[in-house]
Amino acid sequence: MIRVILTDIEGTTSSISFVHEVLFPYARKHMGEFVRDWRHEDPAVGEQLDVVAEVSGCDRDDIDQLVQTLEQWIDEDRKETALKTLQGMLWEQGYQHGAFDGHVYPDAAEYLRFWHDRGLRLYVYSSGSVKAQKLIFGFSSEGDLTPFFSGYFDTSVGGKKESASYRNIIDRLGVEPETVLFLSDVDAELEAAEAAGLKTCWLVREGNLPETDRRPVARDFREVDALLQRH
Ligand SMILES: CSCCC(=O)C(=O)COP(=O)(O)O
Numbered sequence: 144m145i146r147v148i149l150t151d152i153e154g155t156t157s158s159i160s161f162v163h164e165v166l167f168p169y170a171r172k173h174m175g176e177f178v179r180d181w182r183h184e185d186p187a188v189g190e191q192l193d194v195v196a197e198v199s200g201c202d203r204d205d206i207d208q209l210v211q212t213l214e215q216w217i218d219e220d221r222k223e224t225a226l227k228t229l230q231g232m233l234w235e236q237g238y239q240h241g242a243f244d245g246h247v248y249p250d251a252a253e254y255l256r257f258w259h260d261r262g263l264r265l266y267v268y269s270s271g272s273v274k275a276q277k278l279i280f281g282f283s284s285e286g287d288l289t290p291f292f293s294g295y296f297d298t299s300v301g302g303k304k305e306s307a308s309y310r311n312i313i314d315r316l317g318v319e320p321e322t323v324l325f326l327s328d329v330d331a332e333l334e335a336a337e338a339a340g341l342k343t344c345w346l347v348r349e350g351n352l353p354e355t356d357r358r359p360v361a362r363d364f365r366e367v368d369a370l371l372q373r374h
């Protein structure tokens with residue numbers, strides 16, 4: 144019996160194109176100005192720059208090199224926690240200034256509400272920081288969806304392709320792994336979740352459905368709901 148839904152964002156609740164064509168370019172454009180303006184004002188920015196220097200081996204005092212590293216990480220779609228934390232901070236300005244709304248598929252919004260109202264507990268697990276997760280759902284094209292979520296997990300629990308991360312989440316939720324359904328568009332994330340004992344469903348929002356009997360596949364959250372009815 145599924146009691147908890149744990150969902151990915153990019154490619155699952157939200158389009159890949161919104162993340163790659165709106166959020167990442169905004170971060171790429173504003174990163175330099177953001178870290179230069181805020182590194183002395185906000186200790187949290189300085190802390191993340193310490194981590195960037197440590198991970199990359201850059202000189203902590205060379206702000207140009209640090210910015211260049213962050214821009215390169217954005218181009219490479221690196222899931223570095225420090226980058227993701229800084230992105231969350233600067234996207235806040237974009238959402239607040241109305242530069243964009245968070246894209247959420249209408250079917251995702253509809254069924255998140257429906258599952259919440261039916262008593263399922265909903266959580267997010269994304270490489271985007273918890274702040275970025277709350278922003279995309281709080282400023283979403285479908286309205287404020289944050290009241291439906293009971294909690295958020297980012298890469299501070301571990302990478303999404305590592306099964307230990309899912310075991311961490313299960314420990315924190317205090318539930319049996321087989322009562323949790325993890326939704327994602329990435330095969331390797333689903334495999335890691337399955338190795339930790341979670342149930343999974345593969346979201347394929349675009350293109351042909353893969354031929355697989357390894358796990359259920361759904362085009363949208365309506366099809367996920369049909370799967371839930373069978374559990
Ligand atoms: C929280 S919106 C930004 C998403 C993001 O930065 C990202 O890397 C997407 O990762 P996901 O784990 O949601 O596929």
Ligand SMILES: [Mg+2]
Nearest residue numbers: 151153154328
């Ligand atoms: Mg994804």
